[in-house]
Amino acid sequence: MSRSVYALTVGINNYQSHTIPPLKGCVNDITVIDEFLRKHLTNNEDKLFIKKLINHEATRQAIIDGFREHLCQAKSNDVALFYFSGHGSQERAGQEFWNLEPDHLNETLVCWDSRTDDIWDLADKEIAKLIAEVSQNHPHIVIILDCCHSGGGTRDENDDVSSDKFNLQYTGIRSVNTELRERPLSSFILSEKEINSFFSKSDLNDNESNKFFIPQGEYILLAACRDNEEAKEHRSQKRGVFSYFLMDSLQRNGSLNYRDLFKRTNALVRSLYPKQSPQIEATNSNYLDQPFLGGIVGQRQIYFTIIYDGLNGWSIDAGAIHGIIYSNGNEKTRLAIFPINVEDISQLQDAIAVAEITEVLPQLSRINISGEREILDPELTYKAVITSLPASFLKVYLKGEESGVNYARQAIQTASFGESHSLYIGEVDNFNEADVCLQALGDKYFIIRVSDQRQLISPIPGFTSESALQAIHALEHIARWINIATITSPANSLISSDAVQMQVYQQESEIHDYPIYLKYQANNGKLEPPIIRIKLTNKSENALYCVLLNLTELFAVTGIPFAGVRTGILLQPGQEIWALEGRDISMVIPQNFGHQGVTEYTEYKDILKLIVSISEFDADLLIQGNIEKSNHHPSNDNTQVYVTKSNSFNNLIRKIQSRAIVPYKDEPQKPEVLDEWMTSQILIITATPNDDTDKQVKQKNLHRLFRHLRIGLFLVLPLIAIFLGWIIWQKSQSDKSDKQKTSYYNFSALLEKSKTDLNKNLNPVTYDNDLT
DSSP states (O other): OOOEEEEEEEEOSSOSSTTSOOOSSHHHHHHHHHHHHHHOBSSTTOEEEEEEEEGGGOOHHHHHHIIIIIGGGOOTTSEEEEEEESOEEEEEOOGGGTTTOTTSEEEEEOOTTTTSTTOOOEEHHHHHHHHHHHGGGOOEEEEEEESOOSSOSSSOTTOOTTSTTOOOOOOSBOBOOOBOSOOOGGGSSOOHHHHHHHBOOOOGGGTOTTOBOOOOOOOEEEESSOTTSOOBEETTTTEEHHHHHHHHHHHHOTTOBHHHHHHHHHHHHHHHOTTOOOEEEESSGGGGGSBGGGGTBOOOOOOEEEEEETTTEEEESOOGGGTOOOOSSSOOOEEEEEETTOSOOSBGGGOSEEEEEEEEOSSOEEEEEESOSSOOOTTSOEEEEEEEOOOOOEEEEEEEOHHHHHHHHHHHHTTBTTTBOOSSEEEOSOGGGOSEEEEEETTEEEEEETTTTEEOSOOEEOOSHHHHHHHHHHHHHHHHHHHHHTOOOOTTOSSOTTSEEEEEEETTEEOOSSSEEEEOEEETTEEEOOEEEEEEEEOSSSOEEEEEEEEETTSOEEEOOSSTTOSEEEEOTTOEEEGGGGOOEEOOOOTTGGGSOGGGOSEEEEEEEEEEESSOOOGGGGOBOOHHHHHHSOOOTTOOOOOOSOSHHHHHHHHHHHOOOOOGGGSOOSOOBSOOEEEEEEEEEEEOOOHHHHHHHHHHHHHHHHHHHHHHHHHHHHHHHHHHHHHHHHHHHHHHHHHHHHHHHHHHHHHHHHHHHHHHHHSOOOOOTTTO
């Protein structure tokens, strides 16, 4: 049965209002999704109807009409897709919406003519109304929003936009200020009858009157970030970060279900932009297990088309906006060329020529063809697949004190074996194009991530050749981590995305939510890290070699062993195995994370990355330590690496580790199968206790102290009583003894006196006569 796809795609780089900053990647996002839909319909009987609104075409009314006149044509077996790439914002919500918005703010999409001539943004309540209208015919509805839902993302809300000091420059952030005007309910796309019907008819005593309830429609939503976060643009690709990785995932495997598509996109976005958290929701959770767009876009062998014209010569129909990489170095993007009628393009020995990318333009790339087995006819069209990509460089912007910058620039030039330019990083002249900034300030080097202005490592003291080289080695450490984090399944992988199942368990129960959120728990007054276990199961019919890596937020890459100390394991069909032989894995937040104690931070991110290959490969080449430890104990990271096994994934690992590649013409001319690995990843976010939990712990500790005091007093008081009683007894005995002694002395004195008186009576006194 034939199906129809009705797509409403909206991309806005430039806005009518002079108060709204421009963007650069929104139109490119729409160009890529349009091309993807046109190339990937699985059934020739399926039909595609795209309504594209670019810049000035994307007025508020045009978007509303696009829903009502275009998407509402979709029937029960069809697909309705709304894709918006542009600015997002918020506006003050009327009191009737406060039951839905605790912060009293509506989320909005900023249309081209928003905030001019009393034109309002398109509020989330209005989008819900439009979705409900489309869903009346029960199509498969998908909403994709690459915009920010928070206000004040580009400047402070108190800035005076009319001031000469206010400069509307490109920021790479898809957000504008909150609309603070009081919006009347009559400005919403709701008739008076609809407004009345949407208010609760509950009894006034329920306090439910005068509350708005959103009209319901069945849909799946993929959003670039949380409603309090900023959606960023990929500065070098001129695309939205979310759109770039979302479409990259789809181009590699268009048959992914929504849950797996989100897993991959989310992990890639957050590995490079930690403060942007893509979101997924569905009115029915079962929808998340359906293939993207209901399966109407399926898995196909991905190829480019090669043509010849007088202006560009030989070229492929893909350029910078498609993610084609150009390199000035020895590494080039390489292609294998096939006749247009060849079905299986995974067998490289069937290629009739090879080519290299010589120039990357926005929507096409010029190529240089060599190694022709037969002369290519300029009148014919050919297929091409990518066989090799240059590993991407980390773009570094140098700024600060001149002496420090000069030392850093010299270190970049001699970072490889002390003789040649760094193999991992390259200097850029524009801050907005950089991934990181190396700042020389106050006799110290600071490494700052441009996307969130976060300091990545402790400052490196001194402006010397040694300290500058230490800073460059730290940047190379980060570059290798990013390259490993972004290894993804090839477009034409022979291994399906669900070949090996990775499951995470906590307390004997599998965790199905994604991303996985774990929290420290209070136990007897102590905070204990969460515990997980990980299991792999080979669901395919082939033996597969599996490696499980943990990529930490401190740029470490560690291998998680399965049996003994073995990082990799060959899984037979149907076999399952537990990481660490089934032992518990503690998700501990490092005490030195952010150079503060653990309770100073709320979240720490780990990426569990599973790499599956048909052939065994040396995963030890991917392992590296914590950047802080490596930075304090630097080692030579430029050691030459030799890989004995010859397969495409080992070649990729070798490039990541050493950038040493063999010239294409000298590679062994033996049959080789294209693309023989697959990757998947799970993002785990471990949270430290929030304020409430911290208070609970303190209260428990206080109660525990009081309990111990009570027990102590209960045990000590009898002892004190006994001691006091003994003292009192001793005192009484002492007093009694003193009384006895006093009585004895008194009796003795009385006795002596009596004796004296008696003697006087017995011997009377006589007087001498002579004296008389």
